[in-house]
Amino acid sequence: MKDLRLHFLKGDILAIAAVVVLAVGLLIFFVPKGDTAGGAVQVYQDGKLLREFPLNTDESFEINGDYHNTLEIRNGKVAITHSDCPGGDCLSSGWIGTAGRSIVCLPNRVEIRIVGKSDVDFVVG
Amino acid sequence: MGTTKRLTLSAVMIALALALSYAERLIPLQFVIPLPGVKLGLANIVTLVALYLLGARSAFIILCIRCLLGSMFGGGITGLAFSLTGGLLAMLTMTCGRKCKPLSVYGVSILGAAAHNIGQICAAMVLMRSYYVAAYLPYLLLVGLFTGFATAAAVAGVLKILSAERFGFSETSNRTQNTEETI
Numbered sequence: 001m002k003d004l005r006l007h008f009l010k011g012d013i014l015a016i017a018a019v020v021v022l023a024v025g026l027l028i029f030f031v032p033k034g035d036t037a038g039g040a041v042q043v044y045q046d047g048k049l050l051r052e053f054p055l056n057t058d059e060s061f062e063i064n065g066d067y068h069n070t071l072e073i074r075n076g077k078v079a080i081t082h083s084d085c086p087g088g089d090c091l092s093s094g095w096i097g098t099a100g101r102s103i104v105c106l107p108n109r110v111e112i113r114i115v116g117k118s119d120v121d122f123v124v125g
Numbered sequence: 126m127g128t129t130k131r132l133t134l135s136a137v138m139i140a141l142a143l144a145l146s147y148a149e150r151l152i153p154l155q156f157v158i159p160l161p162g163v164k165l166g167l168a169n170i171v172t173l174v175a176l177y178l179l180g181a182r183s184a185f186i187i188l189c190i191r192c193l194l195g196s197m198f199g200g201g202i203t204g205l206a207f208s209l210t211g212g213l214l215a216m217l218t219m220t221c222g223r224k225c226k227p228l229s230v231y232g233v234s235i236l237g238a239a240a241h242n243i244g245q246i247c248a249a250m251v252l253m254r255s256y257y258v259a260a261y262l263p264y265l266l267l268v269g270l271f272t273g274f275a276t277a278a279a280v281a282g283v284l285k286i287l288s289a290e291r292f293g294f295s296e297t298s299n300r301t302q303n304t305e306e307t308i
Contacts, residue, residue: 004177004230004284004288005228005229005230006229006230006281006284006285007229007281008229008231009227009228009229009231009232010227011225011226011227011228011229011232012228012229012231012232012235014227014232015222015228015231015232015233015235015236016232016235016270018236019235019236019239019266019269019270020266020267020270022239022263022266023262023263023264023266023267024263026259026260026262026263026266027263030259030260030263044253044255046253046254047253047254047255048254089155089160089162092155092156092159093159093160094159100260102257102260104249104253104258104261106162106203106249106252106253107203109252109253111253111255111257111258113257
C-alpha cells in the first residue's frame with residue numbers, strides 16, 4: 001500500500017480550523033437579534049405558519065400530519081411532549097424558552113420556533 | 126486486485142456498512158447531545174476503508190447500494206433522500222481530500238463528516254421549505270469534529286491491519302506468500 005497517511009498531519013489542523021470557522025460563522029449568523037427572552041411560539045408545518053401562541057400562557061396543541069406531535073407550553077417554555085414519529089428527536093430536544101431556539105420534527109415536517117418579544121408584533125397568525 | 130476479490134470485498138463491505146448503520150441506532154447519542162440527526166457515522170468507517178483500499182469508484186458503488194438497501198430496511202424515501210445527499214457530498218469531499226497530500230485520514234474523515242452534515246441540512250431545508258433548520262448546522266458541525274476524529278481512528282486501525290502484507294492487499298501477490306511462509 002502506498003502513501004496511506006494514517007497519522008495525524010499538520011494539514012489536518014487546517015481541515016479542523018475550516019470546520020470550526022464555518023460553525024462559528026453560522027452560529028453568529030443565527031444568533032437572535034435584540035431581546036433574547038422568548039415572546040411567542042410559532043408552529044410551522046411544510047414551511048407555513050400554522051399557529052402562534054404567546055409563551056406566557058400555558059397551552060397544549062396537537063399537530064397532525066404524517067405523524068402526530070403534542071406541543072405543550074408551560075411556565076414560559078415549550079416542548080414536544082408526545083410524538084409518534086420515528087426517531088423521536090423532537091422529544092429529546094426538551095424544553096426551550098429563549099428566542100432563536102427551535103424544535104424540529106423532520107418526519108412530520110414541523111418546526112417550532114421561539115421568537116423574541118420584539119419580533120411578535122408584525123407576525124399575523 | 127482481481128475482479129473477484131474486489132466484488133467479494135465490496136459485498137462484504139456493503140453488509141458491514143448496513144450492519145453498522147443499524148447498530149448505531151441502538152446507541153442513544155441524542156440523549157447525550159439533544160440534536161436531531163446526531164449520530165456516530167459508523168458506516169462512514171466502511172466508506173473510508175473502501176475509498177482507501179478499493180478506490181473512489183468502488184467506494185461510490187458501495188455507498189449507493191448501502192443507502193438504497195438501508196432505505197428498504199427502514200427509513201423509506203425520505204430516509205433515502207437524506208442519506209444520499211449527505212453520503213454523496215461526503216463521498217465527493219473525501220475523494221478530493223484523499224488526493225490532497227497535506228491531509229491524513231483524520232482530516233479526510235473530519236471534512237467528510239462536515240460535508241455529510243451540510244448535505245443533510247440542505248435536504249432538510251428543501252423538505253421543510255425553511256432556511257431556519259440551518260441554525261442546527263453549527264452544532265452538528267462541532268459534534269462532527271469529534272465523531273469524524275473517532276471514525277478516522279477506527280479507519281486508521283483497520284487500514285493498518287489490512288495493509289499488512291499477509292492480508293494480500295499489497296501490490297504484488299508473490300511477496301504476500303513469502304511473508305506468510307516467514308510467519
